Amino acid sequence: MENRKKFSWSIIFSILSTLVLTGVVVAAFHLLSDQTYMQGPSFWLVWNTKVLAVLASVGVPIVIGMTYTAKSPIPHRGVLCLLILDLIVQMLTPTFSAQIITETELYLLRGSTGIFLAYIGLLIIGPTIIKELDRHELITIRRGIIIVFTIFVVGNVVLNQDILGFRQGQNLIWYLYLFVIGYWLKREDWSQVKRRQLWLGWSVTLIASGLFAWLTTNKVYYDPHHGLSLSDHYLGSIISSQPLFLIFAVLTFILIRQKLKRSIMVTMPSLLSFGFVLILANNPKLLIVTMSGLHHSVWTLPIGVHLLLILGLAAIFVLVVQLAYQQLTRLNQNILPLKNFKFDLNHVHQYLKRVLVAWHFWLPLGLAWLMTVLSMGRLWSWDWSMIQWLVLHREAIIFVNIAIVFAIFGIFWALFNTYWYAFAFTFGAYAIWLIASFIKIDYRAEPILPSDMSMLTSVSELLNMVSKNTIIWAVIGLALLIGLAIFIQHIDRPHLRLNLKKRVALLLIASAALASFYTANHPKTPIALLLDEIEDRPYFFAQLRGAKLNGTLLQFANNLDVKIMAEPKGYSEARMQALAKKYQKVADEINKTRSETNLKDQTVIFNLSESFADPSRVPNLKVSSDPIPFVHQMKANTASGLMLSSGYGGGTANVEYQTLTGLAINNFSPTLPTPYSQLVPYQTVSPAFTNLFNYKVGIHPFSANLYSRKQVYKKFGFNKFYHLNGGDPLSYTAKIDNSPYISDASAYAQTLKVLNDHQGGQFINLVTMQNHMPFDAYYKETNYTVSGTAYTSDTRKQQIENYIQGIHYTDTALKEFIQKIDQLQRPITLIWYGDHLPGIYNGNAMQTYGLQLHETDYFVYSNRYSRQQDRTLPKTKIVSPNNFPAMALAKMNMKVSPYYALQTKVYTDLPAMTLDSFNSAKNNTVNASSEYVSETGKVVSKLTKKQQTLMDDYQLLQYDITAGEQYALKNNFMTQPK
Known part of the structure; x- marks a missing residue:
């Protein structure tokens, strides 16, 4: 029974x-x-x-x-x-x-x-x-x-x-x-x-x-x-x-x-x-x-x-x-x-005792968990509900961040063979990492990315961007941590030292774990499958969102595995040859209305004005008076309008890349956030607008180590590059009051010297630095006050007012510069533009005001000696930085190659393009991140059939040049008419 x-x-x-x-x-x-x-x-x-x-x-x-x-x-x-x-x-x-x-x-x-x-x-x-x-x-x-x-x-x-x-x-x-x-x-x-x-x-x-x-x-x-x-x-x-x-x-x-x-x-x-x-x-x-x-x-x-x-x-x-x-x-x-x-x-109780004895494992684990959770909480502005959600539902993501910390800890332990020195180095470095991440996020709404590692070659310049108080507290904290580690190490127990076999094994395992992230974006690799299983979403086009959901370390690791660009359908040598023939015909049509073929007497200046954007256009901000009257005058009397920036609070190098190559950053893979650091140094040939000139000069009154500019300018064929800390020396380095940055007046004086030193035609790429973050109280007086809801604290209000004082000085220096180039008896064409807005308008939600917060000012000016001074441009109200080479050639009435014929059609027939200004990409595909804006300032939801064909041709060319076989360099695609 x-x-x-x-x-x-x-x-x-x-x-x-x-x-x-x-x-x-x-x-x-x-x-x-x-x-x-x-x-x-x-x-x-x-x-x-x-x-x-x-x-x-x-x-x-x-x-x-x-x-x-x-x-x-x-x-x-x-x-x-x-x-x-x-x-x-x-x-x-x-x-x-x-x-x-x-x-x-x-x-x-x-x-x-x-x-x-x-x-x-x-x-x-x-x-x-x-x-x-x-x-x-x-x-x-x-x-x-x-x-x-x-x-x-x-x-x-x-x-x-x-x-x-x-x-x-x-x-x-x-x-x-x-x-x-x-x-x-x-x-x-x-x-x-x-x-x-x-x-x-x-x-x-x-x-x-x-x-x-x-x-x-x-x-x-x-x-x-x-x-x-x-x-x-x-x-x-x-x-x-x-x-x-x-x-x-x-x-x-x-x-x-x-x-x-x-x-x-x-x-x-x-x-x-x-x-x-x-x-x-x-x-x-x-x-x-x-x-x-x-x-x-x-x-x-x-x-x-x-x-x-x-x-x-x-x-x-x-x-x-x-x-x-x-x-x-x-x-x-x-x-x-x-x-x-x-x-x-x-x-x-015996099992618990054994577990507690392993405190040297639980201590770094607990500290890494606490620092990771607190850092993610900081990114969510200490929203308790979000912190609770992260701890309860993103635990796997949190522990991947911890695993990265442990791998670094393992490497230090294997190298030093002293537990406490490794502990101090690891968590000191993690603390510095988090502080640096928060600083960058506060100003640029973007976490630290692998492309930012090029900045480590210019530590002094990086320190200039951080407040002195932050540096002082960081140094004190590190000193205390190192001192504590040295003290404890003296009373350390022998079992915390490893024999040679364990050290080698630990070094290999930890290094392999970190190296695995270099295949994170390759389908079917173990690390890619693991990250997919734990719902890691990199959000390459919304890096801050990715950092909020994944933590700063994992988001950094997500960006290690880079793909330049997805191969367009039908890409082949034959297709590129057909494209060259197609745009040769387009070039022939364009050249019927243009008379100039010789650039040897033409001087073109691209002037990127750091962080310049008219504050009167910022939503919910009122300025007491006009700080930039000369810029407004120039915009009223020249070909001018608004430029769509691909960044906010930063991203200078990305805008600069687009202006020099005529290629759009939104066509690239989401895993390529910075072409300057990730692409150009590794290209065999990197075509750029500079190729049209026999003599080209770069001027950047700052270190050239940031974003690999030295390598990039060398690849672009610059004859001279004036910058600090090496290269061609700057003759003018004056600063305004207590500002750590060389003034725009000095930058323009340097440009005038270059113009006078070389009498023939040339190309000059000037990247100023005066209005770079942080916007502390550098100036002895601030003549402008602001009001409104575009800022949320008195500190940000003060920063905005200091920034406006700086762009007023830019306005004054620009006026003097243009007056002087008007006196030079040679044709000079100037394309002047702001690269992005400063990241200080924290009262304006990007989801609501994304477009306005990505629109900067530009104008195209030909000096009095130019025969093209009064030549109009077909489209000016809303442009993107990749349009500037085609605009310069149009302004100079210059005949074009098939390559620039295609870029001219992109400029005239397509809406201005950029990345998603509203930071609302729902996935990581290229199309989902692109944004098109019409001449009327409206977001275009869908291209016409004709526009889509043109866009497909443009993407084919961009892929061929950057990620493909560069067939365009072999079939007269780039050859200028004579």
Whole structure:
């Protein structure tokens, strides 16, 4: 009789496992999404199968509570096998998932990993809990269950809060509560309860459970453009911790308990089989890969037959697992080294002691976790709800950041072989990293990227951009940390030193871990699959968003693996030859209206004015008076307008690259944020506007180490490059008052000297520095005040006023410069422009004012000696920096090559283009990040067919030059007419 009852409870447990596995397969194969929404019996059959599977999952811990006793054996080896198997599956699943889209609908149970670990924990501590419960009277247990249930209902239904920490049924707390309910059901006398009432209650709660599951997984949205629209939330995984589910489960097992009077523990194979089911529930993609052939072969069958087949296969799987475990146990009784493996809870204090002894592991782990979480909290402006979400739902992302810190720590430990020196160096460096990240984000709304590492060659210049107080506190903090490390190292224990083999192994493992990120953006590599599995989203076109979601270290690592540009469809040598012929014809048409072919007597100056943008155009800002009257005068009397910048608060090098090459940064891969540092130094040939001139000069009154300018200017063929710290020396280096930067007046004086030193035609690229961040109180007087909501603090107000004083000095220096070039008796064409707005208008949301915060001022001027002084340009109101070479040639009435014929068509026939100004790219594709703006200042949602053809040609040319075979250099594409 006892064996029959034991068998009966195992059968019940196996049925629950089968039902859950059936639901897992239904979810994994998208059977619900393949049905017509809310139509026909097939849809409701699949939906109810899914709900029934979730209901079955609630019953599992209840059954264990009903069958466990204080003397029940713990399945030590089975639990260990489950943990090892889950680890193996977790490692293998990314390999299988390369071509499978991870979607919410793949999962039956929300938080399957937490449920699996809760189940394992319950198997281990179940007898201990029973032993404790046996000490209490039944009425006490009953009252406790009712009180908890009341709080549970109030929290869920009334307050919509997880008061008890059940966490949507994903953790051990929920499983323990169900376990206790099972224990209560076992001890309670149910013989007096009328079965008819039980069946009525059971039927009502079954229907109500399905309805409630429907309501909680399906929502309706209202779109003002399209009206009501049904969402696909009904496909999502169902929360198992719902009051109605619990009531249904309790009523179900009361009915079963009336049949089976005694409670005998479920067999070990049955317990193990449900663990297997949870592993599959947590890795549904493994099911998809292993059963895809069978799924496709039976898809033509009716859905009912399909479901029965799945149910049968699930039952067979559960049975096979149980039989396999029984056979393995018999065969390996005396062979397996795991024979005596146990979780001995009676000696838990000894285990804890061993864990605590490893403090040298827990200390850096805890500190790295704390610094990472606090840094991410800082990025979210200490929004508590976001910090909570990050800690609870982005834990894998947080631990990847910690792993990077640990890898660096491992390298230092292996090199120094002193734990505390490595500790000090690692966390001192991490602290400096975070401070530098916050400074850059505050001013440029962008975290530190690999391309910024070129700045490390000019540390002194970087320090000039940081306030003295920050530097002082950083030095004090580092000194204290190093001093503490030296002190503790003297009393360090010997075991914190490593032998040579361990040092080498640690160095290799840590280095390999860091190096793996260089393949992070290559599909199917282990690190790429891992990052995809933990939902790492780099957001290359929204780097700050990426840092907020991924942490600064992981976001930096995401940008290590760079792809220049996606290959356009149909790219080939023949296609490029056809493109050259096409635009040779376009060039012939353009050249009919142009007379000039010789650039040897022409002088062209591109003047990038650092951070210059008219503050009167900034939303929600009022300036007391006009600080730039001469610029306004020039814009009123010359070809002028607004230039779309690809940056805000920074990104000078990107704008400069576009002006010198005529190539658009929005055409590049999202993993190429800075072409100057990431692309140009590595190109065999890098075509630029400078190629049209025999003599070209670069002037930048600052260090040339930033953004690899030395290498870039050499690649672009500059004959001279005037800058600080090497190169051709600057003759004029005066500064205004206390400013650390060379003034624009000095920069213009240097330009005039270059003009006078070389009498022939030339190209000059002038990049000023006077108005670079930070905008501290450098000037003895500020004559302009501001008001409005474009700033949120007095500090930012002061910075804006200091900045405006600086651009007033620029206005004055520019006026004097133009007056002097007007006196030179040679044709000079000047394209003057601001590269980006300063990153100080923190009161204006980028999502609302993105376009205005990316529009700077420009004008094109020919001096009095130029015959082209009065020549008009076809388009001026809104341009992009890649248009400037074509605009310069048009202003000079110069004939063009096929290359510049294409760029001329891009300038005249396409809207101005840039990256997404509103920082709202939803993915990392190039098209999603591009933004087009018409002459009227409106964002263009879609190009015309003719414009799209032109854009395709432009992207072909850009790909060929930057990432392709450079066929354009071999087929006269670049040859200027004579």
